[in-house]
Amino acid sequence: MAQVNTEGGAGESAGAFVFVSRPNHSLTRPQERLAFWSLAIVCFVAASGFALLGYWLTLPFAGLEIGLLAWAFKAMRSREGDYESLVIDGDLVVVEWHAGTRGERREMNRQWVRVACGCRTPGRDCRLSVCSHGRATEVGQYLSDEARLQLAATLRSRLQG
Secondary structure, three states: OEEEEOOOOOOOOOOOEEEEEEEOOOOOHHHHHHHHHHHHHHHHHHHHHHHHOOOOOHHHHHHHHHHHHHHHHHHHHOOOOOEEEEEEEOOEEEEEEEEOOEEEEEEEEHHHOEEEEEEEEOOEEEEEEEEEOOEEEEEOOOOOHHHHHHHHHHHHHHHHO
16 A cells, blocks of 8 residues: 655645655564564574474575575665655646656646546556656556546646646
């Protein structure tokens, strides 16, 4: 699930529409460390038990398993700063996103922006984009299909006014 904020934030004018979405990182750093070390200890204890029984080859595989787990946790941590935002303020529409090491900011004239929302099947696998001057920028990537459809309706009504 994504964390979503659709209210005017600090520094925004009172009439601005602000949409901010982030992926939900459910583990805090201490919880992440606890989960990692709990799994590592259980894995190494089990592998050591088998090694004492003569099955010593379990130890390198346990090390590989814990190494892959450490890599997975690091990959999750590297995405902590990901977000997307869309601001409609007067005649200006600003779409900004950051994912991993990539990011982009687009400013568009409100009069030229259109909202495109298409689903492969009714209500499923939906993609939402804001388009202007032949360029489309996808928004709502951290949302469910229902939330994307609701955001599309909200954007259409905000852009008309």
